[in-house]
Amino acid sequence: MEKVINIQQAQKAKKDPIDYLSDNVVLLSLNENFDVLSANETFLKVTGIKRDDLDQLNFFQHLCDELPDYIQDELSYLLRQQKSWNGNFAFPNTEGNASWFHTNIIPSRDENGSYIGFNLLATVGKSQQSMITEKETTESWMKAIFNDADEGNILIGLDGDVIEFNATAYEFLSWYTHKELRLNESMSHYFGGSFSNTFKALFQKTKNGQKQKFCRTFKNLSGYEKVVDMELKPVSDSTGTIMGVILNSTDITEEVNLERRIRVSEKKLDDIAFINAHEVRAPLASILGLLNLLDFESVDESGKLILNHLKKSANDLEKIIHKVSESTYLTNSDSNKSA
Known part of the structure; x- marks a missing residue:
């Protein structure tokens, strides 16, 4: 739309x-x-x-x-x-x-x-x-x-003043600066601090015909953050003369947050795999070793029956730990491949 x-x-x-x-x-x-x-x-x-x-x-x-x-x-x-x-x-x-x-x-x-x-x-x-x-x-x-509402676009004249914009750009700058994006206003009015000088330098390069692409985190006056992909592109007329610059911006906050959650999940999976491989299996290996030593001890028929049940349960537990570790490793590997 x-x-x-x-x-x-x-x-x-x-x-x-x-x-x-x-x-x-x-x-x-x-x-x-x-x-x-x-x-x-x-x-x-x-x-x-x-x-x-x-x-x-x-x-x-x-x-x-x-x-x-x-x-x-x-x-x-x-x-x-x-x-x-x-x-x-x-x-x-x-x-x-x-x-x-x-x-x-x-x-x-x-x-x-x-x-x-x-x-x-x-x-x-x-x-x-x-x-x-x-x-x-x-x-x-x-x-x-x-274009559609997923991207903000501002058309900027060579003097740095706003010529045209769409609603997505208007909404983003309202959120970020609490200022109303206006026609004929200088873009430097909306970008303050250290980014102001950075933007001017990138804008100058774009005016010279060099497309500039970068990603930046913006924090508004209320303390909320958005991660934005930005691109400055020169606009030429039919003769190839550069007449202005388009600032294109795309909010990628959700994608970045999702990637962060995936990384946290991968870290938890790594921790689970480590715990299973070392902290759980180590004492279980000791238990299995002690159970095998009992084979050389004199045990009555009732004790042998209990001992056999203990061995079976310990072996079943070892298989489960191995299965959990293997599944955790495979899940983590798949996540890394798709990232």
Whole structure:
């Protein structure tokens, strides 16, 4: 399920729209009625629409005139079903013609998973080949930013400011810092202490094209800990120019805790195997030895019967101890193989 909350923030804070990475990229936020909530500078430049008029703009009423009827019908049906759409879209331009963009439109949801509208991301097509290239670039950005709720993603500009994020990233930073993740805020605002310098160094390497992957334990203000796999990946446009950085984070606390419990269990199995092999079997071996010595003593028939029962019981106990030790060893070995 896609979960993004920049639309909700725009509704609450009424901030200026974000300026996207490249000047050939259009970004729109639409509410559930397909009214335009926000747009970046590229959209305003291409269409000539004024920012003050955005709140009176509707996607279907004002922006779909250049599309064939069958495309409009397909687009309308999919979006009203809260499904994604991608294809070539013609935005009206200042010359009264149409500028074609490869466009991805996906449903937006708040942090509770409730549907609240759509995000539209489009890249200008200068030729058929550029449309294909821009399509691949755009889709890679969209997947990175708006993927499922298991991963947190933050798109960061080269200046270190937040450009876009999904709900999982928002929830993690709220848990960690008790601060609200905001558009256009510097990432250094959220990472303090020694990690702040580490993050800056890793971010600089990523800006130079080097992917950075690391694991870190975060402790929030309440003292609770989470173990997080993190990756910084450079984002390039269709020409290969690095335009920003994506911070990807995955909570692996449960996996790490499970691994720790497995290690504790393996230690207990080792202890059981040692106790069986040494601390239990040693006195049992002494008992068996003493019972064998009694064979050379004069014992009446009643005593021999008791002695034979004792030997049988001692031998049975030795077999059980050997079986427990063997099972413990095999279980431990299997755990090590699967770890």
